[in-house]
Amino acid sequence: xxxxxxxxxxxxxxxxxxxxxxxxxxxxxxxxxxxxxxxxxxxxxxxxxxxxxxxxxxxxxxxxxxxxxxxxxxxxxxxxxxxxxxxxxxxxxxxxxxxxxxxxxxxxxxxxxxxxxxxxxxxxxxxxxxxxxxxxxxxxxxxxxxxxxxxxxxxxxxxxxxxxxxxxxxxxxxxxxxxxxxxxxxxxxxxxxxxxxxxxxxxxxxxxxxxxxxxxxxxxxxxxxxxxxxxxxxxxxxxxxxxxxxxxxxxxxxxxxxxxxxxxxxxxxxxxxxxxxxxxxxxxxxxxxxxxxxxxxxxxxxxxxxxxxxxxxxxxxxxxxxxxxxxxxxxxxxxxxxxxxxxxxxxxxxxxxxxxxxxxxxxxxxxxxxxxxxxxxxxxxxxxxxxxxxxxxxxxxxxxxxxxxxxxxxxxxxxxxxxxxxxxxxxxxxxxxxxxxxxxxxxxxxxxxxxxxxxxx
Numbered sequence: 501x502x503x504x505x506x507x508x509x510x511x512x513x514x515x516x517x518x519x520x521x522x523x524x525x526x527x528x529x530x531x532x533x534x535x536x537x538x539x540x541x542x543x544x545x546x547x548x549x550x551x552x553x554x555x556x557x558x559x560x561x562x563x564x565x566x567x568x569x570x571x572x573x574x575x576x577x578x579x580x581x582x583x584x585x586x587x588x589x590x591x592x593x594x595x596x597x598x599x600x601x602x603x604x605x606x607x608x609x610x611x612x613x614x615x616x617x618x619x620x621x622x623x624x625x626x627x628x629x630x631x632x633x634x635x636x637x638x639x640x641x642x643x644x645x646x647x648x649x650x651x652x653x654x655x656x657x658x659x660x661x662x663x664x665x666x667x668x669x670x671x672x673x674x675x676x677x678x679x680x681x682x683x684x685x686x687x688x689x690x691x692x693x694x695x696x697x698x699x700x701x702x703x704x705x706x707x708x709x710x711x712x713x714x715x716x717x718x719x720x721x722x723x724x725x726x727x728x729x730x731x732x733x734x735x736x737x738x739x740x741x742x743x744x745x746x747x748x749x750x751x752x753x754x755x756x757x758x759x760x761x762x763x764x765x766x767x768x769x770x771x772x773x774x775x776x777x778x779x780x781x782x783x784x785x786x787x788x789x790x791x792x793x794x795x796x797x798x799x800x801x802x803x804x805x806x807x808x809x810x811x812x813x814x815x816x817x818x819x820x821x822x823x824x825x826x827x828x829x830x831x832x833x834x835x836x837x838x839x840x841x842x843x844x845x846x847x848x849x850x851x852x853x854x855x856x857x858x859x860x861x862x863x864x865x866x867x868x869x870x871x872x873x874x875x876x877x878x879x880x881x882x883x884x885x886x887x888x889x890x891x892x893x894x895x896x897x898x899x900x901x902x903x904x905x906x907x908x909x910x911x912x913x914x915x916x917x918x919x920x921x922x923x924x925x926x927x928x929x930x931x932x933x934x935x936x937x938x939x940x941x942x943x944x945x946x947x948x949x950x951x952x953x954x955x956x957x
Contacts, residue, residue: 509665558779577746616645777857871932
């Protein structure tokens with residue numbers, strides 16, 4: 501493993517498995533602590549404020565993910581370009597890519613903040629949030645979006661470090677801010693009695709604190725990626741490449757999350773207990789997704805760096821290792837959650853009906869998690885090569901079009917709760933199968949030939 505003095509990792513050298521594991525574990529742990537931002541809100545609010553307050557926060561989760569998902573797609577495009585420049589040892593382009601990514605984030609932050617503040621009531625109305633929790637949900641959402649720029653800059657700054665192979669420092673920064681978030685949750689909600697607004701402010705303040713160590717790492721360093729405000733400008737050819745790779749994923753992720761928001765509409769029909777149970781299930785679903793995302797992003801960085809360096813055989817071996825690790829983790833988590841669904845749900849909420857609904861959501865989905873893992877991993881691998889359009893089309897077709905068709909037409913025929921709960925697994929099977937078929941077709945078509953670079957980029 502090639503490790504620089506400032507902890508960037510060159511994945512084009514050395515044993516492959518240690519690269520994947522050493523990158524994925526800190527990223528995995530970081531995602532666990534990232535989940536604590538929302539989980540702390542959920543746990544504290546559910547235990548100290550009750551069902552309606554928990555339902556209010558739960559009803560906003562997919563709206564938040566819609567906005568975050570859009571930026572996440574662009575951030576992935578930036579990280580892949582930076583990783584490819586790093587692997588190809590193109591220092592000048594690497595510096596330009598880093599500054600372009602940060603400068604672009606400033607404009608995106610402003611847009612996301614205004615969008616969230618001015619459209620939150622409309623979005624809550626569109627998904628039929630019950631009147632008894634509407635005001636609480638609206639206040640939480642507006643406070644959250646007032647500080648969304650902190651989250652955007654943190655994610656981009658950490659993404660730059662991860663693109664260079666450094667997943668450890670982002671983990672340390674995230675642990676620190678997560679601990680701050682939990683402490684502020686307890687102070688604002690339990691001690692000061694600020695209610696749902698207190699939970700929202702705890703999240704915003706902790707996100708603001710998290711960007712301080714990230715930017716210190718980027719500014720006060722002697723490495724080639726050192727950020728200088730004199731270079732803080734957009735290189736439009738590099739921005740175009742970032743958008744080419746990241747924009748399809750950004751649009752797909754955003755639309756998919758927005759589609760999940762409308763799924764909330766179908767959940768809301770079953771009342772506050774179901775909404776609260778859905779909110780708890782959402783924490784476990786995000787937990788699983790984040791674990792798989794960690795491994796998938798490790799594969800993305802590995803593929804992107806080696807793609808830039810032209811190391812085709814290493815890419816093949818790295819993909820096999822990533823798949824084995826992903827499937828092993830997925831089987832373990834799915835089994836654990838299925839068996840202990842009631843216990844896990846009861847940690848967050850005491851209401852018996854809410855526990856019942858939350859457990860059913862978990863047990864309906866966990867047996868079908870493997871195709872979801874396959875979809876996530878291979879879509880990220882393809883993006884590591886720079887091929888993001890077809891994976892985006894497949895994801896959009898399944899997670900948006902097919903899911904909404906199932907829910908729309910299915911609810912015309914029956915009002916069964918099972919139909920809503922099974923909408924996720926059906927889509928996972930479809931998208932996982934299609935993504936695997938496309939990946940195998942792509943490999944056979946180009947066989948990692950010398951034309952691959954030109955074909956994709």
